[in-house]
Amino acid sequence: MSEEGAALHNRFGCADNGAVMRAVLIGIVTIGWVNALLTDETSLKIRIEAEAVVCAERFCLSEIAILSGGTAEARERLARIEMGASPLPGQKRLFTRQQLLLRLRQHGLDPRTLQIEMPDTIRIIRKAQSLPIDALTRFAQEQLKQVLGDSAAHWQLDKEPAPARLALPEGELTFQLVGQPRISTDSATMEIAIIVNGQPKARQTVRFLAPPRNRTLLVRSGETVQVQVRVEGVLLEVSGMARASGAEEEVIPVYIPTTQKTVRARVIDRERVEVIL
Numbered sequence: 066m067s068e069e070g071a072a073l074h075n076r077f078g079c080a081d082n083g084a085v086m087r088a089v090l091i092g093i094v095t096i097g098w099v100n101a102l103l104t105d106e107t108s109l110k111i112r113i114e115a116e117a118v119v120c121a122e123r124f125c126l127s128e129i130a131i132l133s134g135g136t137a138e139a140r141e142r143l144a145r146i147e148m149g150a151s152p153l154p155g156q157k158r159l160f161t162r163q164q165l166l167l168r169l170r171q172h173g174l175d176p177r178t179l180q181i182e183m184p185d186t187i188r189i190i191r192k193a194q195s196l197p198i199d200a201l202t203r204f205a206q207e208q209l210k211q212v213l214g215d216s217a218a219h220w221q222l223d224k225e226p227a228p229a230r231l232a233l234p235e236g237e238l239t240f241q242l243v244g245q246p247r248i249s250t251d252s253a254t255m256e257i258a259i260i261v262n263g264q265p266k267a268r269q270t271v272r273f274l275a276p277p278r279n280r281t282l283l284v285r286s287g288e289t290v291q292v293q294v295r296v297e298g299v300l301l302e303v304s305g306m307a308r309a310s311g312a313e314e315e316v317i318p319v320y321i322p323t324t325q326k327t328v329r330a331r332v333i334d335r336e337r338v339e340v341i342l
Contacts, residue, residue, distance in 0.1 A: 155232030
């Protein structure tokens with residue numbers, strides 16, 4: 066080959082090699098882009114933060130994770146996987162990465178085919194609502210009014226329940242009277258069930274105090290009193306000893322020496338009481 070031919074060969078040969086190298090580089094970059102796009106579109110991703118809030122008694126993956134990638138059907142399948150029991154309302158529990166992997170395997174999924182971003186341990190917190198004291202008080206006052214009529218408006222709430230001690234699950238909250246109010250001359254007590262979404266979740270005792278009134282003591286503590294007992298229409302009387310002072314219609318404890326028992330009796334007159342059966 067002449068010197069001129071060799072020069073031309075080297076010139077065009079180098080040009081061919083440069084073109085090949087450029088083509089290879091372009092191909093590599095293009096393949097990388099394609100792979101990245103395919104990965105974003107086909108690989109399911111699970112991203113879980115260090116803390117998650119749930120509402121129900123048990124929680125699913127969708128409540129603690131952000132799901133992306135893959136098909137809508139695949140994401141829906143992941144979302145429905147139950148992870149376990151939630152903590153009590155207002156409380157928290159720990160949930161680990163290993164527990165997540167176990168749940169996935171139990172549902173026939175290979176965690177190696179998923180992209181999982183999650184700390185080794187996260188906190189699960191369950192939402193709660195506090196007891197609405199005003200609503201509870203209004204309900205109790207309505208129940209008292211049904212028994213005492215308009216005079217119930219003069220009775221005062223003895224002590225407000227402490228809402229901080231009672232964390233209730235999220236949901237519609239209603240109240241229900243348990244039994245009948247227990248009413249005496251100086252107080253009224255009732256037990257109220259707290260219902261969330263139709264299910265009883267707690268009970269609260271509410272107590273009202275009767276309005277103050279002028280008291281004329283008819284019986285004093287330590288005095289001997291006549292105790293009346295009505296049995297099947299027959300009136301019996303025995304002597305007893307008052308264990309407390311009392312005005313008319315008030316209920317006091319009275320000790321009966323003949324039976325050596327203490328009974329509850331209502332004051333009906335001076336030094337005279339009637340046993341409550």
